[in-house]
Amino acid sequence: MGLLLIEQAFNGLQFGVMLFLIAAGLTLVFGIMDLVNLSHGSLVMVGAYLATTLIEWTGSFILGILLALPSTFLVGVVVEIVVLRTLYERDHLDQVLATFGLILFFNELIRIVWGPASLYSGLPESISGHVEILPGVPYPAFRLLIILVGLLVALLIYFIVARTKLGMLIRAGASNREMAGALGVNIRMLFTLVFGLGASFAGLAGMMLGPLTSVEPGMGEPLLILAFVVIIIGGIGSIRGAFIAAVIVGLVDTLGRVFLPMLLRSLVAESTADTVGPALASMLIYILMAGILVFRPRGLFPARTG
Amino acid sequence: MKKIIAPILALTMLASPLYAEKVKVGFMTTLSGPAGIIGKQMKDAFQLGLDHIGNAFGGMESSVIYGDDQRKPDVAKQLADKMVKKHQVHFVTGIIWSNLLVAVHGPVTRSNTFLISSNAGPSTVAGRRCSNNFFSVSWQNDQTPEAMGKYLQDNGIKNVYLMAPNYQAGKDMLAGVERYYQGSVSGKVFTKLGQKDFQAEISTLRASNPGAVFVFQPGGMGINFVKQYKQAGLMGSVPLYTAFTVDAVSLPALKDSAVGVLGTQTWSPDLDNPVNKRFVRDFRKKYGYIPSFYAAQSYDLVRFIDHSIRVAGGISDRDALRDAMRLGGYPSTRGNLKFNNNHFPIQNFYLREAVKDSDGSYTTKIIDTVFTDYGDNYAKDCGMKW
Numbered sequence: 001m002g003l004l005l006i007e008q009a010f011n012g013l014q015f016g017v018m019l020f021l022i023a024a025g026l027t028l029v030f031g032i033m034d035l036v037n038l039s040h041g042s043l044v045m046v047g048a049y050l051a052t053t054l055i056e057w058t059g060s061f062i063l064g065i066l067l068a069l070p071s072t073f074l075v076g077v078v079v080e081i082v083v084l085r086t087l088y089e090r091d092h093l094d095q096v097l098a099t100f101g102l103i104l105f106f107n108e109l110i111r112i113v114w115g116p117a118s119l120y121s122g123l124p125e126s127i128s129g130h131v132e133i134l135p136g137v138p139y140p141a142f143r144l145l146i147i148l149v150g151l152l153v154a155l156l157i158y159f160i161v162a163r164t165k166l167g168m169l170i171r172a173g174a175s176n177r178e179m180a181g182a183l184g185v186n187i188r189m190l191f192t193l194v195f196g197l198g199a200s201f202a203g204l205a206g207m208m209l210g211p212l213t214s215v216e217p218g219m220g221e222p223l224l225i226l227a228f229v230v231i232i233i234g235g236i237g238s239i240r241g242a243f244i245a246a247v248i249v250g251l252v253d254t255l256g257r258v259f260l261p262m263l264l265r266s267l268v269a270e271s272t273a274d275t276v277g278p279a280l281a282s283m284l285i286y287i288l289m290a291g292i293l294v295f296r297p298r299g300l301f302p303a304r305t306g
Numbered sequence: 307m308k309k310i311i312a313p314i315l316a317l318t319m320l321a322s323p324l325y326a327e328k329v330k331v332g333f334m335t336t337l338s339g340p341a342g343i344i345g346k347q348m349k350d351a352f353q354l355g356l357d358h359i360g361n362a363f364g365g366m367e368s369s370v371i372y373g374d375d376q377r378k379p380d381v382a383k384q385l386a387d388k389m390v391k392k393h394q395v396h397f398v399t400g401i402i403w404s405n406l407l408v409a410v411h412g413p414v415t416r417s418n419t420f421l422i423s424s425n426a427g428p429s430t431v432a433g434r435r436c437s438n439n440f441f442s443v444s445w446q447n448d449q450t451p452e453a454m455g456k457y458l459q460d461n462g463i464k465n466v467y468l469m470a471p472n473y474q475a476g477k478d479m480l481a482g483v484e485r486y487y488q489g490s491v492s493g494k495v496f497t498k499l500g501q502k503d504f505q506a507e508i509s510t511l512r513a514s515n516p517g518a519v520f521v522f523q524p525g526g527m528g529i530n531f532v533k534q535y536k537q538a539g540l541m542g543s544v545p546l547y548t549a550f551t552v553d554a555v556s557l558p559a560l561k562d563s564a565v566g567v568l569g570t571q572t573w574s575p576d577l578d579n580p581v582n583k584r585f586v587r588d589f590r591k592k593y594g595y596i597p598s599f600y601a602a603q604s605y606d607l608v609r610f611i612d613h614s615i616r617v618a619g620g621i622s623d624r625d626a627l628r629d630a631m632r633l634g635g636y637p638s639t640r641g642n643l644k645f646n647n648n649h650f651p652i653q654n655f656y657l658r659e660a661v662k663d664s665d666g667s668y669t670t671k672i673i674d675t676v677f678t679d680y681g682d683n684y685a686k687d688c689g690m691k692w
Contacts, residue, residue: 004510015503015505116340116343116346118343123537130539140538212503214559257506258509275496279472
């Protein structure tokens with residue numbers, strides 16, 4: 001039981017850092033640019049498709065990922081310039097409608113280019129094995145790699161936001177857009193850059209998801225909902241909040257899914273537990289979100305905006 | 307005068323089905339959304355069937371009305387209404403999903419139009435609510451997992467871990483396995499419908515140290531589960547048994563990950579009979595991929611309608627047509643099939659293994675016959691006698 005708990009905690013952490021990669025871009029765009037971007041999940045899908053195709057073309061996993069990252073960045077920049085720029089001054093409902101349109105557009109585009117069937121995306125031999133995280137607990141090496149990459153990216157984002165000039169401008173833009181603009185900051189350029197960065201993080205999540213799950217049209221949408229839960233719990237616009245909330249959501253979802261049905265089975269009849277357990281487990285993170293919002297209406301780490 | 311008119315009238319009445327009447331078939335399936343790939347296979351096979359019968363059901367002038375049900379019951383019902391009332395089709399068919407079939411079952415069968423299932427076989431339409439206007443050219447939902455349960459039981463496999471998504475079909479599948487499998491169950495898990503990452507469930511599964519695993523994870527869920535099962539290093543050490551999880555729809559995305567996975571099914575591309583050989587060969591030639599069981603059933607459907615109209619000598623007499631349909635014996639990819647009293651086929655169930663072919667493509671091969679001429683368990687509740 002103890003070993004299983006540790007292994008499940010790793011699973012939760014891995015799911016959490018994956019959510020963080022998606023939520024990081026979402027919270028920056030929502031918090032700094034005040035834009036509700038429903039199509040963020042599509043960027044996860046675009047990243048996964050580009051990586052899968054480029055890995056096949058180049059024959060190298062690393063090279064494929066290294067090429068797919070800037071490509072997803074470019075897709076993000078193009079989307080920002082062509083579609084989103086016109087939406088900043090509009091209200092949230094218009095943004096929701098337009099970015100929902102983008103979801104349909106991307107799903108259909110992917111279907112036209114790659115077809116409706118799922119793509120095959122495997123792993124190179126070197127990372128398809130196992131590592132013993134504890135004696136008697138083999139753990140897939142690739143999932144460990146995801147945890148590592150996720151933590152590194154979290155550090156990188158923290159460094160960019162807290163220690164660089166770009167980060168300073170981002171924070172300035174977030175707390176007072178007009179004032180930053182008046183002081184000579186090129187807000188347009190800044191927003192494009194932020195959106196591109198967010199897109200590449202989401203794309204990176206998609207690239208790492210590819211070898212684990214099926215690469216198919218619409219694969220990003222279920223993750224988007226969870227990413228919204230993460231940024232609401234963490235506080236909109238806060239990178240630190242997004243990271244902590246993502247890990248909490250990852251752990252609660254994974255551990256709840258595994259241990260809640262077990263717990264219920266020892267309390268009520270098995271057939272009832274089989275029905276109620278999975279249903280309750282899938283509600284758990286929303287219950288958590290509601291609970292946190294009661295005590296912290298602006299999330300755990302509200303960004304210092306407006 | 308009267309003496310002359312009567313025979314002429316009789317002649318025109320005889321002739322009318324051949325010259326004036328047209329066979330109309332409403333083919334509704336899921337062409338958009340994530341499941342669109344299944345609908346595409348069904349439509350491709352349906353059109354191959356049309357090629358093989360010269361686009362003429364029973365040699366008569368024919369037209370097909372296509373529809374996309376989007377996997378939504380309400381859309382399916384609207385489409386069925388339109389096909390029955392506006393186009394006045396003789397057959398409604400092509401439906402993949404049980405919940406959609408149940409939604410259109412009442413309205414279509416009551417309007418005296420034939421409803422033919424080419425995939426779904428929910429228990430509700432096989433038992434007490436069976437209808438003389440409903441036929442299935444596929445199977446009843448419980449049968450495939452029952453075959454799996456029988457195989458596990460007969461081969462003395464112990465301590466099986468069961469897993470399925472948390473919805474009606476998932477529960478039915480596990481119940482089907484447990485109807486024949488009497489051994490111990492090392493664990494039973496219902497996952498979220500549409501779940502993508504099964505790592506947490508796989509960790510728990512490994513901790514319970516099962517003798518074998520049975521999963522029902524259709525579509526994209528199956529691709530994810532099998533991939534992750536292999537990545538967890540369990541493939542090969544804990545045998546994996548499946549139903550509707552590894553097939554020609556998921557194999558192109560699974561490739562080597564699925565080789566060696568076992569599953570039960572009524573059909574496999576290597577099934578040895580002339581109709582099937584021609585179907586698989588022509589299908590691969592025309593579309594460039596290996597057909598799935600969905601495709602085989604869809605092809606059978608065309609041959610079934612065609613054959614029945616030929617035997618009945620037309621479509622104007624519904625009762626004669628029904629009698630012809632009940633005879634079975636149409637050129638099926640599964641050999642010579644007979645119908646049960648509830649209009650579901652009585653057929654064999656095979657154990658198939660996912661393999662890599664000599665030409666490098668991934669497919670399934672039959673390695674055992676689990677049930678011979680097997681009818682479903684709901685037929686006895688159906689009041690129809692013929």
